[in-house]
Amino acid sequence: MQIAVASGKGGTGKTIVSTSLAMCAPGRVQYLDCDVEEPNGHIFLKPDLATSERCTVIIPQILEEKCTYCGKCRDICRFNAITLFANTIMTFPEMCHSCLGCFRVCPDDAIVRSEREIGMLESGMAGDISFVHGRMRVGEAMAVPLLKAVKKKADKNVLVIIDAPPGTSCPFVEAISDADYVILVTEPTPFGLHDLKLAAVVLRNFSKPCGVIINRADLGDARVEQWCQQENIPVLLKIPFDRKIAEGYARGQCLVEIRPDLRPSLQALIEEILA
Amino acid sequence: MKEIVILSGKGGTGKTSLVGSLAYLAENKILVDCDVDAADLHLLLDPKPRSSHEFRSGVKAKVISDQCSGCGICVDLCQFEAITMDFAGPTALMNPLSCEGCGVCAHFCPEQAIVLEENYCGDWFISDTDYGPLVHAQLFAGEENSGKLVSLIKRQARELAEQTGLDLILIDGAPGIGCPVIASLASVDTVLAVTEPSQSGWHDLERVLDLALHFRLQSFVCINKWDLHPEMAASIEIACVERGIEVLGRIPFDPTVIECQIQGIPVVCNEQSPAAGAIREIWQALSSRQVNKE
Structure with a gap:
């Protein structure tokens, strides 16, 4: 079972919710931080990151001594990662999507596998919670390959909580694609409502069941709730604005540590989703 | 011409609210909303669309089922797990959201049963606002190519600014440090990073400052909602100074910001708002410190 916590708009409280759900979950639980551009879950769960591995993608390396400058690799590459001028061939690794097309069309075996580091995959235990996150290398543009690597660590036998990245484009879609809820x-x-609507469109296209948590529920207006009602999307929980939460959050405390009184409602929420 | 981009790393620190206010304060400028997958700036600026354009980028592979023999070669070739086999056919099934448009499947299909179709993945607009022209976009939900769309609207904004004699491009950036953010940095002079006084805010700010450094850009910082945790705000200031980065100002937590958002106006329009006063000071400081491009 996978539950993804997502938002559309950034900074609405995904991480404070997802880390707290992991802390309240019954039985064994795994927390995957899929916001590889800006992972924050570790600040709250404070895992012992015992394992660390480099995450790489395959890129072509052209052996000039074998290359006959036929241009087939350049022609198949739709990402402009290979250019050819007369007898000079150049690759642009940061443009490469690792489709392997160039390897397959080269008639001269002139392309060998090289790799590009896109980030680190780190994992360990945070108390009883099994924790995994990816940290994208600063300067790297593509988040999806590392995000996929984080998701590959999902344990099929336990409840998995996924902390998704903000937005509604490809990293968000990849993060929620295997979620059951x-x-x-x-x-x-x-802003919250506008981006919520966009995220809801994606979920509808995937026929994913979903519910909404309204954070800082008393700072704003009633339109989010009205919209949820109109769209038949359940409002699972409303968390009021509370300076104590803001201060605790600032220090890296989990919601359930700051406000233990919210634990029963979070537990009930998970049980309802699991049922 | 100067280009200023507002970034944050972490989402929800107040980029768009700040840009909305700078739109009101800055003169002779064009605005660009580079958060193309969750664009919100238009909600503050009430744009009147001048022109609307389709954004087509890349291709998506499509299986022509009648021609597919079900050989499965494409399934093995695809590096993005976008193709599965429907053994009832048997025929290949394409998941367009996973397809990255590399075209390898189409190239190697022995039956020519896969075609590549141009991908219509969003719309972009040139609009007029009370504060100057705005170039903005909406990437369709779940699409990729956000970096290309960002580059496109930035190029459009620059052309428009040159044609009409505007000397500032003010850019609302996306959260994170990935593809749309990197695309928004091209030809920028100054990064203004907005953070909040929390460990997450600082963690993500550091990565954005590292990114700006990577591209050798001048950065400034401002701390939003600083009074929600004054000690944390102070330690972020010290850490910035240690990195040689000037903190231009602090914006207090102010419910007026949300009230103005609900009214759909920049917060600086409200003379009484404490946040508005702080934003005016930040803009003054930023204007006086900008370097001229050679």
Whole structure:
């Protein structure tokens, strides 16, 4: 079972919700931080990151001594990662999507596998929670390959909580693609509502069941709740604005540590989703 | 011409609210919303569309089922797990959201049963606002190519600015440090990073500052909602100074920011708002410190 916590708009409280769900979950649980551009789950769960591995993607390396400059590799590459001028061939590794097309069309065996580091995959235990996150290398543009590597660590035998990246484009889609249920965390503001609608469109295209948590529920207006009602999307929980939560969050405390009184409602929420 | 981009790393620190206000304060500028998959700036600026354009980028592979023999070669070739086999056919099934448009499947299909179709993945607009022209876009939900769309709207904004004699491009960036953010940095002079006083805010800010450094860009920082945790705000300031980065100002937590968002106006329009006062000071400081491009 996978529950993804996503939002559309950034900074609505995905991480504070997902880390707290992991802490409240019954039985064994795994937390995957899929926001590889800006992973924050470790700040709250404080895992012992015992394992660390480099995450790489395959890129072509052209052996000039074998290359006959036929241009077939350049022609198949749709990402402009290979250019050819007369007798000079150049690759642009940062443009490469690792489709392996160039390897397959080269008639001269002039392309060998090289690799490009896209980030680190780190994992360990945070108490009883099995923790995994990816840290994308600064300067790297593509988040999806590392995000896929984080998701490959998902344990099929336990409850998996996924902390998704903000937005509604490819990293968000990849993060929620295997989820059985998606919790959308939003705030009751025009920005929150606008981005919630966009995220909900994606979930509808995937026929993913979802529910909404409204964070800082008293700072804004009623339009998010009205919209949820109109769209038949359940509002699972409303978390009021509370300086104590903001201060605890700032220090890296989990919601259930700051406000233990919220634990029963979070537990009930998970049980309802699992049922 | 100067280009200023507002970034944050972490989402929700107040980029768009700040850009909305800078739009009001800055003169002779064009605005660009580079958060193309969750664009919100238009909600503050009430744009009147001048022109609307389709954004087509890359291709998606499509299986022509009648021609597919079900050999499965494409399934093995695809590096993106976008193709599965429907053994009832048997025929290959394409998942367009996983397809990255590399075209390898089409190239090697022995039956020519896969075609590549141009991908219509969003719309972009030139609009007029009370504060100047705005170039913005909406990438369709779940699409890729956000970096290309960002590059496109930035190029459009620059052309428009040159044609109409505007000397500032003010850019609302996306959260994160990936493809749309990197695309938004091209030809930028100054990064203004907005953070919040929390460990997450600082963690993500550091990565954005590293990214700016990677591209040798001048960065400034401002701390939003600083009074939610004054000690954390102070330690972020110290850490910035240690990195040689100037903190231009602090914006207090102010519910007026949300009230103005609900009204659909920049917060600086509200004279009484404490946040508005702080934003005016930040803009003054930023204007006086900008370097001229050679």
